[in-house]
Amino acid sequence: MRGFLRWSSKWWPGTIPLVILWAFAAWTSTGPLESDLAQRTTAALKDTVLDKTKIAVAGRDVTFAADAFSEDGRRSAVASVEAVPGVRLVNDDSRLVPEAKPFTWSAERDVVRVTLGGNAPLPAIKGRLLDAARSSLNGVEVADRMGLARGAPPRFDAAALLLIDQIGKLKDGKITLSDNQVSLSGMARDLGGREAIAAALKNLPEGFSVAANEIKAPPYIFQAYKDPVALTLTLTGYVPDNNVHAALVAAAGRKFFNEKVVDNLKASLGAPSGFFNAVIPALGALSRLSTGTLVVSDREVKLSGDALYEAAAAQIRAALTKDLPRGWQGKQEISVKPAAAPVDATVCQQLFSDLLGKARIRFERGQAVIDPDSAGLLDRLTETAMRCPAANIEIAGHTDADGNEGLNQELSEKRAQAVADYLVRAGLPAERFKATGYGAAQPLASNDTDEGKAQNRRIEFLVR
Template identity: 30%
Template structure:
């Protein structure tokens, strides 16, 4: 059967359409794969391996998790450079952002006497006005400049504790910088003396609570040392310094290094000070110390530029001569060396010339032995009585005009050295001065060496065997402020301070308790103390406040009259604002009328987790006493009586 022309034409068109569709499909597939491969290559080239690329027809699908929003946008840009940007479909995620790190809260407290600047960042929850008011109330602060900024973020756990400590420490530092952050405090300050520096460092470290990391940079002016003294000995007991002075840290290091090279063990005290006689002090002293080590035993003493080297009797004479010759050539020109090798003559008679002075723990002094003449006796007796007290000196020395030349000067030098001891003895012989005893002064050895080297002159030998006893140190023996307040409190437990009704005049029977309190405070040393006046609620509040202030001022004046050092004392009148008993009863009102002694910047109660409260804080140790009757608009029962 023959096909019709129409059928043939129709079949041809259908076959052509199928062929075109097939060709178009494979062409589109090729374009799709080519686009995806191009985008993939471009992304890999840019190190964006975190992306996944898929093609959906002419569209390019980007998926995956971008490390940041910026990286997500960069991936879209890179893909848009390979294919038309309208074909790029963004199906990417972005890594969740981490929580914002909290800010570092910190304050710089810069104080120069009356001016106080606050610089830093504090939590918004910190009561800024209360902080400024608290700092404005510090003794001597006249102006507080607030340059603080705030951030609304959680308050660090140790922030309040750190801030309390820093504010309280600032009370004792009129010229200082205190840097604080949560749990960290750095104090930079200068004191007027080494003693005050040590006391301040001890107080700040003792009061710092455990969670706070405290760094101290407190400096003090160097003392003027005159004469500039160094004394180094090597004997059967080993090597040691009786006195050591240096002008710089480098000089001290060189001196101690030389001493350790000749047998010195352990720590050695070498004071930094002013007054060095020559910039070549380090070279001269270290050379002399090493020379003594080569000789073996003996002593070397520097008194400014005068140098005395004394060998022990057991030293070798040839070695001594050689070492001294080398030392003379080594010492800088300004230094004058006097070297002594002891001569022994077994056949020569030894004279019994000797003078001794003994100081007992009770302060009694006995002077025995020999003095040159009546004038020397009077000089020694007068000097001893002036240093130890007229009633405590017993003079039993006899006259002997055969004593060696310069004997009187040696005796007076020995007495001066003895006055540096708490108890002990000094012995003066023809060949040496020996000082033995116990002292409460950590620098007594250096002081005694300075006295003897200055008074005795070149070529004179002396021995110092002095022991430091901390129990005898006046500063170390002082009671703590807490112990002082406890003693005051014990006095007031059975007695009270009374005032005339409605006035600030202390009654006669209250003067005895003020005497006893004054005796306690005299031995407390420097202490920051508040005398608080309190009244009952009778009368007008403003009158009660003024009366309590007047009474606190009166107590402060009474203590001053009794020679109590009140530089750190303040008087505050609280009126009726802090009752400790019920004002509705006479017994309660009697308890509320009182004088309280409390430490300023003392440790707060444990339950408040606060330390070193300021004056306005109430968490201090207290010793309370009676303040007397309150002022009132109408006479109280006591006034009527």
């Protein structure tokens, strides 16, 4: 016994280095093993659909945490970890992503950015929606406020991608998808945008429908500016179609005898009912101003500027609202330009001749009714007559040679008198004017051509 104790006391100190070597070997080999298991576990999960995945390895035990989007997907992920060679135990900390009821998604646009909110059903779909928004919005900032949730209706991604295409057509507004119901509000960016969005919504996937569409069209604006310095009439804004476009430009050419028409109009959908019948009299009113601006916005007509004399201002104010179609409103800010300096009879005659050399006073065919297109010319003639208050003026009517000579004589007299009456209604004394009809007796050109006949049908102002 005493020998055994002596032997053991000599043996056990030699085991200490062995224990240290074993511990060191175990310590140096565990790190690479855990790292290897972590890499192989991560690789095993690469084809699974998970979010917020975390892998922790202690020895050969793996703790697996992740958000899964279905129970089958969660079980499949756990099984993939368990099947990794070398894994001894799996601690399953995975969970299902919460289900959203209702499942909502939204795209909202303001002056700065587009914000995607609500939920997406999968990370890949969320990324696809973000990429689509950035691609279709041409550099507009896209903010991601989307979460992830279960419960999306079938074909959610197809519906959301179609709605992203529509957000680009808005100036501002919001599109919301709640389960399979679509709601829209806001202002379209361009005329026709509201109609384009409504047409696109007809292509929603099966099962989806529009619960509310409150997209408003931007104001439908037509503008005309009369510049007395540049002698131009500039037309801008929108018209319903090419036919209306051509008709308005032609009407402007007749009404604005002294101005060059600058046509910057564009055809667009969205014109309010009665557009053409509102713009025509409004252009006529503008033609009577020395300078002025006409703005037609939806069903409102605004006219501002300077009339040539007081009676014209009163007539324009009264007629603007009366001549508009039902449901339209007229607003005017009409002042009167300062009276021009008086001139002698010789200058007065020259001014009359210059004006009538640019345009002729028009009448209804075969009648003594003055065409409304001549109102601007008549106001300029009236203003000129006011500048030579001491002069007496003969208003001479002439016709072409077509028809009965006696009827032509009578028509020329009535037309001359109609012009004289216009001047008197403007406030000029009736005794200053003598209306005379000459029928076809004093032609300026041959009556054998339409052009010649047109020159012969005329009114002349002769200062006496």
